[in-house]
Amino acid sequence: MLIFKKVADLQAWVKQERAGGRSIGFAPTMGALHDGHMELIRLSHRDGHRTVASIFVNPTQFNDPKDLEKYPRMPEKDLLLLHDTGCDAVFMPSVEEVYPPGSDVTISLDFRQLDEVMEGVFRPGHFIGMATVVNRLLDIVLPQSLYMGQKDFQQLTIVRDMIRQLNLPIELVMCPTVRESDGLAMSSRNMRLSPEMRAVAPVIYQTLQWASGQMRARTASEIQAEAMQKLQEAGLQPEYFDIVDGISLKPVERWEEGEFIVVCTAAFAGDVRLIDNLVMKQ
């Protein structure tokens, strides 16, 4: 497995691979890797690509500096995991390599409110930072296919919109959420959960499943209100529990309206903020 720290070195390798007729599959990550990330690598392999993963804790997508500081970093363990999963190349750039001093790579796209709901309400500026880094990394890696997790559903929706707006020749592949045996979505943040909160955290997925089972029997707002209460009663602090159209992210009022309906939630388990979602209808 090759490890690149410089843009120019990675680009030279990508150029060589493409000249040899090979396609590139790309999985951007922020490290502290787990089996959910490995699923992106496995799917890229399945699709026959040379697979590149990036590990870059992007400072511009953290609205809370403490969150950035506390973000787990374990590069040696990450590299072992990537190697064992058969990743071909890893890009681990410095902040200066991604954001060269003196040049502004910030994108200015209008996401038509996709970035203003759910996560956008609680993490202002997060999605412009995320879209900027993904766009910059795509520009460097030039993949044919981009692998992202359903776990970050709003992120994936915004990246899909960015690819469409910029007319990028890239296929976006949505990878299903990998979960622990008790249903908790795998996340780099889970390792920060106290034993008590780790025991409570699976209630998030249970509540999403409960909500999905209530479809049609109740209105979306009834389900939403009761789900918020269930999360609170379990000892979590929910921020939102929204039932939305899977493309526009607009609230769903009537079940028969949407082809693709997703329920998304964010909740604090102690001081760890967790997100999860479930497709209700597709």
Ligand code: AMP
């Ligand atoms: P992160 O390192 O948390 O920024 O995530 C990098 C990529 O891995 C994103 O596309 C995530 O959606 C994806 N990912 C994170 N957790 C999971 C999971 N449990 N299952 C599938 N994909 C995931």
